[in-house]
Amino acid sequence: MRDVPPTRLSRRRLILFASLATSACGAAGWFSSGRDSGPQRAADADADNGTLLAFIAALFGKNLSLQDQADLTDRLACMQQYRASLKHDCSVLAAYLDSQAGRWGAAGFAACSAWQKASIVDQIMQMPLKSRIAALLSRFSSTERDFYRMRWSAVPQLAWLYRHSPVAWRTRGYERWPGAVGNWRDILAPGAPYP
Numbered sequence: 001m002r003d004v005p006p007t008r009l010s011r012r013r014l015i016l017f018a019s020l021a022t023s024a025c026g027a028a029g030w031f032s033s034g035r036d037s038g039p040q041r042a043a044d045a046d047a048d049n050g051t052l053l054a055f056i057a058a059l060f061g062k063n064l065s066l067q068d069q070a071d072l073t074d075r076l077a078c079m080q081q082y083r084a085s086l087k088h089d090c091s092v093l094a095a096y097l098d099s100q101a102g103r104w105g106a107a108g109f110a111a112c113s114a115w116q117k118a119s120i121v122d123q124i125m126q127m128p129l130k131s132r133i134a135a136l137l138s139r140f141s142s143t144e145r146d147f148y149r150m151r152w153s154a155v156p157q158l159a160w161l162y163r164h165s166p167v168a169w170r171t172r173g174y175e176r177w178p179g180a181v182g183n184w185r186d187i188l189a190p191g192a193p194y195p
Contacts, residue, residue, distance in 0.1 A: 047108075048094040049073055054110035055097055056162050058117035059155075068167040075161055089154040092146045096124075127151045 053072055057064045064072070080087040097109035100120045106112045109120065127148065139145075162168055 048091055049076055051094040051097050051109045052076060052090055052158060054112075054117065055093070055121065056158055058114075058121045059159065060162060062167075062171060064167070068170070071166050072161065075165055076158075079157070079161060086153065086157055089146070089149050090158070093124075093150040093154040096147070096150060124151060124155065 053064060053069055053076075056072065062068075076090075080090060094109075097120060100123070101107070101109040101112050101116070104112060104116045104120075106116065109117065112120070
């Protein structure tokens with residue numbers, strides 16, 4: 001057996017490590033180029049909010065009335081105003097939803113039929129969040145990171161927004177949040193006498 005100097009052995013390890021790192025970066029680039037995260041569009045807040053409201057309605061299986069849409073639009077704008085990262089995640093989600101709707105032949109997610117919306121929502125909800133490959137690709141590609149953040153950042157925040165809005169209370173049959181006075185004249189109306 002030939003006696004190999006230790007410097008050659010460490011060079012071989014360095015070359016092997018460099019080739020593995022290069023192949024990992026290449027694989028991440030290949031996967032991120034294949035991922036269709038939707039068209040990169042300018043920040044069109046109205047179009048994004050319309051898509052996001054349609055997504056919330058499809059996520060909870062509810063048809064939103066005009067009053068529901070107004071309530072959720074105000075709350076969504078307020079939430080996005082103070083969290084820039086959430087605004088970006090919601091924009092990526094809206095672009096992805098519209099691109100998936102385009103595969104069904106619809107102009108946008110809001111224009112899809114109910115079963116098409118349910119299919120797209122189901123696809124998003126089944127994304128592998130705890131996959132090691134997803135975590136690795138998210139480290140190498142910003143497109144992959146945005147793709148997975150829309151599921152573990154934007155979707156839970158939109159669900160929280162719906163559950164803590166008057167829309168959810170109206171769905172349960174209340175006219176307003178329990179404990180909140182709907183009409184200021186109710187305060188002046190005589191109540192039950194104290195015992």
